[in-house]
Amino acid sequence: MTDTHIPAQQPETSGNKLGTIWSAFRRDPAANIVIILVLVQAACIIGGLLYPDDFRYLSGLNMKTLLRAIPQIGFIAVGVAILMIAGEFDLSVGATFTLAGLTMAAFYAAGVPVVFCVMAALAIGVAIGLVNGFLTLTFAIPSFIVTLGTMMILRGVILYASGTATMPFRPEPWFDSLLTGQIGFLQAQFLWFLGFVIAAWLLLSWHRIGNHVLSVGGNRGAANAIGVNVFKTKMFAFGAAGFMAAMSGIVSTTRVNSVSPIQGQGLELQAIAACVIGGIALTGGRGSALGVFAGATLIYTVQNVLLLIGAPGYYLDAFIGLVLVAAVIANGVMNRRG
Amino acid sequence: MPLDTNTAPLLNLRGIGKTYGRTEALSDVDLHVNQNEVLGLLGDNGAGKSTLIKILSGVVDRTTGDIEADGTPTDIRNRQDSAKLGIETIYQDIALVGPMSIWRNMYLARELCNRFGFLRRREMRDTTVDILRKGVEITGVDDPEAEVGGLSGGQMQAVAIARAVHFRSKILLLDEPTSALSVRETENVLKYMVDLREEGVSSVFVTHNLYHAFQVCDRFVVMAHGRKIADVTKADTTIEELTKLIVAH
Ligand SMILES: Nc1ncnc2c1ncn2[C@@H]1O[C@H](COP(=O)(O)OP(=O)(O)OP(=O)(O)O)[C@@H](O)[C@H]1O
Ligand SMILES: [Mg+2]
Numbered sequence: 329m330t331d332t333h334i335p336a337q338q339p340e341t342s343g344n345k346l347g348t349i350w351s352a353f354r355r356d357p358a359a360n361i362v363i364i365l366v367l368v369q370a371a372c373i374i375g376g377l378l379y380p381d382d383f384r385y386l387s388g389l390n391m392k393t394l395l396r397a398i399p400q401i402g403f404i405a406v407g408v409a410i411l412m413i414a415g416e417f418d419l420s421v422g423a424t425f426t427l428a429g430l431t432m433a434a435f436y437a438a439g440v441p442v443v444f445c446v447m448a449a450l451a452i453g454v455a456i457g458l459v460n461g462f463l464t465l466t467f468a469i470p471s472f473i474v475t476l477g478t479m480m481i482l483r484g485v486i487l488y489a490s491g492t493a494t495m496p497f498r499p500e501p502w503f504d505s506l507l508t509g510q511i512g513f514l515q516a517q518f519l520w521f522l523g524f525v526i527a528a529w530l531l532l533s534w535h536r537i538g539n540h541v542l543s544v545g546g547n548r549g550a551a552n553a554i555g556v557n558v559f560k561t562k563m564f565a566f567g568a569a570g571f572m573a574a575m576s577g578i579v580s581t582t583r584v585n586s587v588s589p590i591q592g593q594g595l596e597l598q599a600i601a602a603c604v605i606g607g608i609a610l611t612g613g614r615g616s617a618l619g620v621f622a623g624a625t626l627i628y629t630v631q632n633v634l635l636l637i638g639a640p641g642y643y644l645d646a647f648i649g650l651v652l653v654a655a656v657i658a659n660g661v662m663n664r665r666g
Numbered sequence: 667m668p669l670d671t672n673t674a675p676l677l678n679l680r681g682i683g684k685t686y687g688r689t690e691a692l693s694d695v696d697l698h699v700n701q702n703e704v705l706g707l708l709g710d711n712g713a714g715k716s717t718l719i720k721i722l723s724g725v726v727d728r729t730t731g732d733i734e735a736d737g738t739p740t741d742i743r744n745r746q747d748s749a750k751l752g753i754e755t756i757y758q759d760i761a762l763v764g765p766m767s768i769w770r771n772m773y774l775a776r777e778l779c780n781r782f783g784f785l786r787r788r789e790m791r792d793t794t795v796d797i798l799r800k801g802v803e804i805t806g807v808d809d810p811e812a813e814v815g816g817l818s819g820g821q822m823q824a825v826a827i828a829r830a831v832h833f834r835s836k837i838l839l840l841d842e843p844t845s846a847l848s849v850r851e852t853e854n855v856l857k858y859m860v861d862l863r864e865e866g867v868s869s870v871f872v873t874h875n876l877y878h879a880f881q882v883c884d885r886f887v888v889m890a891h892g893r894k895i896a897d898v899t900k901a902d903t904t905i906e907e908l909t910k911l912i913v914a915h
Contacts, residue, residue: 355811536783543774546763553725553761555745555775613765 357607358619360658365622368629383636388513394632395514399521400580402624404595405602406524407572409620412603413532414565415545415612416464416471421573421599423482424456425592428574429581430490433497442499450574456482457570461563471566479596486589494588497581508583517579522621524572529617541565546613601648602627605655626651674737675700676837676868677722677751682731684717684892691717692892695731699837699868704859706883707872710912713889715872716758719841722870723755724748745775752836756843758872760826764815768807769794771814772829797832798825819846827855831862838862838869844878856882876905876912890915 353359376385384390404421411418428449435445460478464471509516532538540561543551552558576595581587606623608615630651631644639647675698684692692714699705707715720726724744733740735751742748748755755761762771769787772794778786794810807821814822823846830838840859844852859869859882873879879886886903888896888911896911 530784534784534787536777536779536785539770539774539777539785542766542770543763546765547761549759550761550763551774553723553745553755553757554763554771555749557746609765613763 356616356618357609357614357659358616358622359607361605361607361622361626361655362618364655364658365626365629368626372629372633385633385636390632390636391513392515394628395518396583397628397632398624399515399517400576401595401598401602401627402521402620403524403572403576403579404599405606405620405624406521406528406617407569407575408596408599409603409606409608409615409617410528410531410541411565411569412600412608412610413545413612413615414541414562415548416461416562416565417475417600418457418460418566418569418573419472419475419596420456420460420479420482421569422592422595423479423486424453424570424573425577425580425595426486426587426589427456427482428453428577429497429587429591430486430495430589432578433495433581433587436497436499437495442503446578449578450571453570453572453574453577454567455570457566457568457573458563460570461566464566465559465562490589492589494586496586498585499582504582507579517583520579524575525617525621528620532615532617537561537564542613544612545609598627598648601652605652607655607659623655626655674734676736678734678737679722680732680734682718682721683729684714684721684726685729690892692721692728695889695892695894697887697894699870700885701868702863702866703884704863704869704871704882706879706886707870707889708874708876708879708886708908708912709889710915712891714892715889716841717892718889719755719757719839719870719872722748722839723753723757725757753839754830754834754837755839756823756826756830756841758841758845760822762814762822762826764813766814767811768798768814768817768825769810771825772797772810772832776833797828820848820851823847824851831858834862834867836867838867839872840869841872842874843871844873844875852878876908879908880905888912 353362356362372385375383376387380386404425408418408421431452432445432449435448436442440448456478460471460475463469463474505516507516507520511519530538532541540551540556541564543554543556544558544561548558551561577587577592580591602623603615603620604610604623605626606615606619606621608619608623627648630647634644634647677697677699679695679697682692682695682697683690695714695718697718707718709715717726721728722742724742724747727743733742740747740751742751763774766774769791773790778790780786791810795808798807798810807817807825814825817825823843827840827843830840838859840855844855847855856878859871862869863884871879871883880900883900885899886896886908887894888908890912895915896908
């Protein structure tokens with residue numbers, strides 16, 4: 329029974345384009361989870377069609393909620409994924425998310441044009457990432473510890489700067505629609521998320537920098553010995569994580585028209601969960617943009633289904649945990665076999 | 667002076683030392699590599715051979731000593747420096763990235779890109795197939811997309827050799843390159859060193875197999891406990907003498 333025939337193991341018939349694409353897909357670390365995601369979506373859609381009144385998955389309102397929720401974790405997960413593939417972690421992305429939103433709102437309140445507010449917020453995100461990277465690499469401390477430290481420091485800074493008050497952010501309408509406007513049945517932020525996923529895919533699969541990112545996470549010593557600049561590459565990955573966390577903070581703040589200091593708590597672990605579910609190795613060196621997309625989408629689909637069938641809110645985290653453990657086991661089993 | 671550079675050694679190291687905390691891995695080693703030569707670097711386990719190789723390839727930072735290339739003072743502090751000098755290395759611990767494909771390993775840090783840094787994947791994949799076919803003729807490896815981590819020890823070593831040989835330019839450093847290879851593949855590698863010498867590429871060959879060393883090397887440097895204890899040409903020594911030197915220390 330274990331003698332399963334995975335198409336990727338069969339010799340590729342030359343000229344068969346579909347076969348080539350399929351075997352490339354099977355090689356993707358996210359292949360299993362994408363298949364699961366497709367099955368889950370199919371089940372939800374069928375359920376929604378069969379019981380449109382009891383299971384309102386396909387209702388306009390629900391679709392809107394779902395498509396709005398995915399990018400928040402999705403943006404962060406894209407950055408965290410690049411960093412994890414480079415072999416490092418960032419636990420401070422949730423705090424960066426909040427600080428970026430606060431920065432943007434505070435600058436805007438002070439009369440700074442919104443474009444500069446956004447640039448300041450992104451710059452803060454990148455700066456936090458680079459500081460994390462610099463400390464990690466210069467003093468050879470695990471990034472897990474360094475960023476745990478910066479997370480706590482940033483949370484302190486946020487509370488010191490803003491107390492517990494919520495800060496409003498009501499930008500001009502054009503800015504609002506650029507980041508969060510409705511486009512057909514999609515929202516702008518979902519398109520931005522897709523854009524970043526595609527950018528990450530181009531980076532990781534098609535670009536030299538992505539090749540270096542994979543190598544430093546896969547085997548740092550070998551990458552260094554072969555001639556990859558480990559410091560530069562990892563700094564890039566830390567910067568990307570900070571940038572994407574800030575991006576998420578900016579979009580979320582714009583969407584809800586305010587930012588509160590406790591916002592973004594727990595996002596760091598959810599982002600790591602999304603990445604792990606999407607097949608990105610905790611040990612680094614393995615992962616794909618497709619995985620981030622699938623992981624983030626699956627987490628929110630599961631949450632969404634639970635809400636629709638009326639599960640109490642405190643079950644949600646438990647179910648994410650369940651999906652996480654199941655995904656890790658599934659990926660592990662598949663990797664050993666394939 | 668310009669005349670001198672023709673005869674100056676490709677590489678000349680003086681007073682090389684390396685300490686790891688309290689361990690003195692190398693002390694006061696002089697070593698030169700001539701043009702058109704295969705140099706055997708011999709010595710017991712822990713003698714300091716790999717440390718010396720890694721200093722030459724820029725992976726280990728020396729504590730003391732000076733380096734000259736073609737008669738002019740130079741420095742090797744990282745892999746980029748050694749690449750500029752035309753040094754290519756096959757490391758004892760192989761140095762491949764397990765989760766990456768063969769072609770990505772083959773071209774790592776030397777990717778063929780367009781001017782925006784995007785990879786010319788098809789070209790690299792196709793060339794990798796060629797390199798694998800011609801090179802050391804690795805058995806059972808023909809898919810450039812195969813993950814290196816799934817190869818056998820010998821196949822990995824063959825990939826590392828194929829990469830170094832493909833990108834060789836002036837000096838090839840081989841740190842026990844044949845430890846996992848079959849007899850036939852080992853013979854291929856030995857023959858390579860001789861062929862490359864004819865092409866003008868010098869090699870530094872680290873091995874515990876004195877018969878292999880004697881088969882291809884023009885000169886031998888013997889190390890013991892981090893020091894150089896002998897530097898003799900092939901004409902001036904025998905396998906027996908080299909064996910005695912290595913065992914005695
Ligand atoms: N990273 C390191 N940290 C501490 N000590 C080291 C390190 N690398 C090498 N050494 C020490 O330096 C000495 C020389 O090691 P080296 O690897 O150069 O020996 P070698 O001649 O290559 O041996 P072998 O034939 O076993 O490969 C040894 O005593 C070793 O323990
Ligand atoms: Mg050694």
